[in-house]
Every structure is written in structure tokens, then in C-alpha cells.
Amino acid sequence: MSKQALLIIADGMGDNPIPMLNDLTPLEYADTPHLNALASKGLFGNVYPVKPGVPVGTDVGHLAIFGYDPYEIYTGRGPIEAYGAGIDLHPSDIAFRGNFATVDDELMVIDRRAGRINQNTEELAQAVDGIMLSNGARVIARALSAHRVAIVIRGKNLSEHVTTTDPGTTREGKRVQQSVALKEDSDSIETARVINELTEKMYAVLSLHPINQQRIIEGLPPANMILLRGVGREIQAPKMTESFGIRGACVAGDRTVLGIARMAGLDVFHRESFTAGYDTDYIGKAELALSKLKEGYDWVVLHIKAPDLAGHDCQPMTKASTASKLDKMAGYILQRLDLEHCYIGYTSDHSTPCERRDHSGDPVPTFFAGDDVRTLPIEDFGEKYLVHGALNNLTALDFFHIQMDHLGAVKKLGA
Known part of the structure; x- marks a missing residue:
């Protein structure tokens, strides 16, 4: 393939306006110049994890992100956890x-x-x-x-x-x-x-x-x-990497995400410092993801769990802080990647509104940036700033296919 893509997943980052944040969401409240810059270089919008108004679990949300229709293959959370633990x-x-x-x-x-x-x-x-x-x-x-x-x-x-x-x-x-x-x-x-x-x-x-x-x-x-x-029971589904003819890698601390990636055929990478908590090594994850691109992987997924924890714990300021840390990580990546050769995407598996303290059926902020991607002007980054974007009302599975199409991995339908 002539190009590669890096996808950043901010687990549970989507949220609703919060009074203590001046009626902004944590993502809108946070200082995110790099995410804003990236969104301005491509497609953006608020994407539904599965379909409008349907809250999903971490497992279902990530199945869709990795190119599966959860309604067709999902058999329960247990098998995914088993994959994450390395159990065949x-x-x-x-x-x-x-x-x-x-x-x-x-x-x-x-x-x-x-x-x-x-x-x-x-x-x-x-x-x-x-x-x-x-x-x-x-x-x-x-x-x-x-x-x-x-x-x-x-x-x-x-x-x-x-x-x-x-x-x-x-x-x-x-x-x-x-x-x-x-x-x-x-x-x-x-x-x-x-x-x-x-x-x-x-x-x-x-x-x-x-x-x-x-x-x-x-x-x-x-x-x-x-x-x-x-x-x-065991999920009966083809490996996504084989279906699309790509070589994929996943860098994460969360075992559920690693399990889904492994099931999908991606090579998974984890270090002790890559926790599924607030203390995860953002820059270490970025460095490892960049190294996998240098090794020739077509699609590299980088996962951050912390926003979801803050949503469940109803900690708006902490959630905004995770957005700022993630933005610094995105800036680190942007300094070291050429958008002429590698796309950068961003999404979440679901929204976890702080005041709800659980997953919701709301759409999640998403973008896909690159030098040959269609663009629109954007004021800032966050839920309300993306409502005029081309990705609005699409699903995570739609977004997956858009990425694969830009990588040249989707076969033409028809003659």
C-alpha cells in the first residue's frame, strides 16, 4: 500500500455540556490545538458507535471500530476478555x-x-x-x-x-x-x-x-x-486484516481492546507502563505506535482508556485533563509524521457523560486527516464544533471503511 494510517481511540471521551465547565463538554473545555489542527486537515463529524440512541459497551464499540458489525458477530464480553488474556x-x-x-x-x-x-x-x-x-x-x-x-x-x-x-x-x-x-x-x-x-x-x-x-x-x-x-462462546468471524489485506498493529493498555485487536488479526503491543488508567504513558505509546509505522504496518491503532474512567467517576476536570494530555500526544505524533504519507484518525468507542456516569447513545467526535482528504473550516475541536462535518450521522463501521478506502483496501463494488 502506498499510504499508512494511525488511528487514535480516546475511550469514552464523548460527553455532554457540564455546568461546572461553563456548559462545555470536557473536550470542548480542554486546550486541544493539535486535535483542532488535525481535524481542519480532513473529514470530521460526530459518529455514532453503532446506531443513533443505542448505548454500547467497550467491547461492542471497539468491534465496530475494528470493522465488524456487532449485530452479526457479538456473542458476549467473556470471549473478548479471554482473547485479551491470551486464552485460545x-x-x-x-x-x-x-x-x-x-x-x-x-x-x-x-x-x-x-x-x-x-x-x-x-x-x-x-x-x-x-x-x-x-x-x-x-x-x-x-x-x-x-x-x-x-x-x-x-x-x-x-x-x-x-x-x-x-x-x-x-x-x-x-x-x-x-x-x-x-x-x-x-x-x-x-x-x-x-x-x-x-x-x-x-x-x-x-x-x-x-x-x-x-x-x-x-x-x-x-x-x-x-x-x-x-x-x-468463541466469536466466529474472519480476521479483519485478512479480509482487507492489511497488516495491523494495536498499542494499548486495556486488555479488552488488545483482545479485540488480536481477534481481528492485528499484532498487539503492551508494556507495563501502558496502563488502563490515568497514569498511562502517553508519549511511550506514541513512540511505539510511530515505530510500528516505520516497521511497515499499514494501520496502527493507539488506545487511551483514561477518559472513560473520568466519565464513570463523574470527574469533569479530570476528563478535560485527559483530553489535554491526549492533545499533547497528538502534537508529538504530528511533529514526527508526514500527512502526505500517513493519515491520522481520531474517534471514541462511545460517549461516557460525566453526569450520567455510564455509556450513552450519543455520537462521538471523530476526524480523519491527510493531505488528500476533503476539508472544511473548523472553529475548534469538540462535539459542538463538528456538527457541520461530513462524518455526521455515520457509524463507526462507516468510519472504518472510509479509512480502509483511503488505504486502497476496499474492493470496488460493481464493474
Whole structure:
């Protein structure tokens, strides 16, 4: 291919006007001269992650960004977390997204994230890894980012048609849920039974673990349970890189994003300093992404998780600060890339409005810059400044195809 492209994903950056920010969004409030300059050099607009008014999860939003129709291939969050953990799924496996959590002796949920535990989770996951269940199934457990963990049950005659054990985001104080079958067939009934068996075994193992005993001594909430959600089977989908004949790379700290990228056929790159938090190494990520372009990758994705965290925590000033840091990173990249040879794109997987503290169905600020891309004048960068742009009312999947078309990777329809 004659050109390359770099795509920056600002997870959850989209937002709504906030009174304490003078009725601006965090992105509009922040100082973003480099993002503004880039948007003025190409297509821009507010793009819907999937379709108008539909809130999506991080997993679904990124599937669309990576060129998939989530309505066609999505089977649940669990398989994506498994990919992110480096687990190669078997067709008979069922996979879950898990949270290390704190429960009491009655299995009442005290803290769904065990105080946002971010240390020693590998050892705790190892304690669960290999648990055998009474139906002969084996548990595979791998630590992910912070409190998150991938859980796979590997065995015969397992069903994904069951409920999971996490009582929900705002349901602390409720008991760990009993799994029940959603179908009346024997496989679903038996799978629900072994999930409940696993709940009991995880509590027994984790409660006695030395790491949790030490956390109690230090006054920290023990990670004595793993709450399960997002059950699903292996995703059956072609690798995007093979479908479009490109070589792709993904630089990220978030395991979910790395998992989707890996599933899509991209080579994934992660360093210890690339966290899924506020302390991530922005410039380090930029340097590594630039090095992958020099190595000849056609499409390089650079992911930043921090804006989403600020939205969930209702921290508008922090979210604006992440936008400023991201802009400095974009400036660093812009100084080292020639737009005659490499396009630069920017988008988000969804909006996470601070006052909502969750994902919304709003469109997200997006641009695609390059020396041969159509342009329009732009006053500044942010949601309200992009409403006259050419990308408005498109979807993330549309935006993906626009990038691939500029790379010459989309076949002509018709003669």
C-alpha cells in the first residue's frame, strides 16, 4: 500500500455540556490545538458507535471500530476478555468477564471491585486457575487490567444460555446471584449448577489466600470473590486484516481492546507502563505506535482508556485533563509524521457523560486527516464544533471503511 494510517481511540471521551465547565463538554473545555489542527486537515463529524440512541459497551464499540458489525458477530464480553488474556478458546468453552470483588460470609457484595485492586491479581487468578468442577469441567483464570479477570470453563455439553452471578453495577449490598438456566434443556440446567458450584469454590479458595489475609490486616477489602458476567462462546468471524489485506498493529493498555485487536488479526503491543488508567504513558505509546509505522504496518491503532474512567467517576476536570494530555500526544505524533504519507484518525468507542456516569447513545467526535482528504473550516475541536462535518450521522463501521478506502483496501463494488 502506498499510504499508512494511525488511528487514535480516546475511550469514552464523548460527553455532554457540564455546568461546572461553563456548559462545555470536557473536550470542548480542554486546550486541544493539535486535535483542532488535525481535524481542519480532513473529514470530521460526530459518529455514532453503532446506531443513533443505542448505548454500547467497550467491547461492542471497539468491534465496530475494528470493522465488524456487532449485530452479526457479538456473542458476549467473556470471549473478548479471554482473547485479551491470551486464552485460545475451544468451540465448547464458555467464557466470562469477571470482577475481583469483596463479599461477606453470606456472599453479600460489599465492593464489586475489591477497592479497585490492582496488585497481586495474578497470584489470585492462579489460585482459581485449574479448579475442577463436578461435571469434569476445568476452570481457566487469567488476570486482566486492575480488578478484571477472564474466566473460561472448559468441558463438555456447556451452555451459554444461563444467567451470571454479578448482581450489577449499582447493586452492592445484594447477594452474589445464583445462576439459572435460560432454557429448559439439560445442558443449560447443568451449566447453571456448575457455575454456582464454582462460586462456592472460588470463595473458599480466595478467602483463605495469603494475599487476602494480608489485605485484611492492612485494612484493605479482600478480593475473595469473582463476579461473573458477559457469558459467551468463541466469536466466529474472519480476521479483519485478512479480509482487507492489511497488516495491523494495536498499542494499548486495556486488555479488552488488545483482545479485540488480536481477534481481528492485528499484532498487539503492551508494556507495563501502558496502563488502563490515568497514569498511562502517553508519549511511550506514541513512540511505539510511530515505530510500528516505520516497521511497515499499514494501520496502527493507539488506545487511551483514561477518559472513560473520568466519565464513570463523574470527574469533569479530570476528563478535560485527559483530553489535554491526549492533545499533547497528538502534537508529538504530528511533529514526527508526514500527512502526505500517513493519515491520522481520531474517534471514541462511545460517549461516557460525566453526569450520567455510564455509556450513552450519543455520537462521538471523530476526524480523519491527510493531505488528500476533503476539508472544511473548523472553529475548534469538540462535539459542538463538528456538527457541520461530513462524518455526521455515520457509524463507526462507516468510519472504518472510509479509512480502509483511503488505504486502497476496499474492493470496488460493481464493474
